[in-house]
Amino acid sequence: MEQYEREAVEAVTTRPPHPYNTLAIERITPVIGAEVSGVDLSKELSAEQREEVGIAFRDYHVLVFRDQSLTPEDHMRFAGSFGELRPVDPPPPEGDPHILEIRTTSGAANAAGNGWHADGTADADPSLGSMLYITEIPEPGCGGDTMFANMHLAYEMLSPAMRSLLDPLTAIHDGAQAFQGYTPPEGYVIPRSEHPLIARHPETDRKLVYANKAYTSRIPQVSPQESRALLDMLFDAIACRPVLHCRVRWTPGTLVFWDNRCVQHHAIYDYYPYARYGQRVAINGGPVKG
Ligand code: SIN
Helix, strand or coil, X not given: CXXXXXXXXXXXXXXXXCCCCCCEEEECXXXXXXXXXXXXCCCCCCHHHHHHHHHHHHHHCEEEECCCCCCHXXXXXXXXXXXXXXXXXXXXXXXXXXXXEXXXXXXXXXXXXXXXXXXXXXXXXXXXXXXXXEEECCCCCCCCCEEEEEHHHHHHCCCHHHHHHHXXXXXXXXXXXXXXXXXXXXXXXXXXXXXXXXXXXXXXXXEEECCCXXXXXXXXXXXXXXXXXXXXXXXXXXXXXXXXXXXECCCCCEEEEEECCCEEEEECCCCCCCCEEEEEEEEECCCCEC
């Protein structure tokens, strides 16, 4: 690793851990993700629990809560304690408009989210975070893990010269890219937005790469060829650097809460021809801060 890459990792790994009163935290890797125990999400959290979950979310970006038994109302109450619930877009044909079913049927050709992305980045005000509650895992009892990647570290591990080049740029996020191979519902207005390419987290002000392969189509300040080369370089850096990643192995009754502002995720479809099922609730965010 280059000196600047080592410094980027050390800045995270040498940070003193927060002393929690109401939760137990077990980190998944030194730089991203934590298993959280001591919380029953079927009950309203105390003010102290809610505050400590918020601190863990800020520090680890991906929180894994196991052995939960949740109704859709419990799921939405927990999500709602972090902000306004985000309606599913396009709206689901039936059921609560805030609950997205993540369903892979037996023998499906693909699974939703099988590629690096963050949720809803083509919207003018993208999502703060998502909570996925998985109740059915593939029949062999394995497969269907989800990978997460730390976009702060993706930025901090770029060379200082590359960071200076990217810092002032913006990027177009185009919802049409996510519909490739599918027809959007009639009357659906496909979202398209321009955001800073290098954003700042609204709570910590820490910089991060805000570009993902599913939605980001173009850097408008440079030529199409330069834009393609820069985006491919970023997408490769995100996908091909395991140091940025953590991987969650699901068990039925696991809820994972991730920060869409500084994390990308990839739902791995390695369980054909088996089924998998869960429900996702997302939380509204605000404009992306440059
Ligand atoms: C998604 O939100 O992209 C789905 C994640 C998953 O199914 O693990």
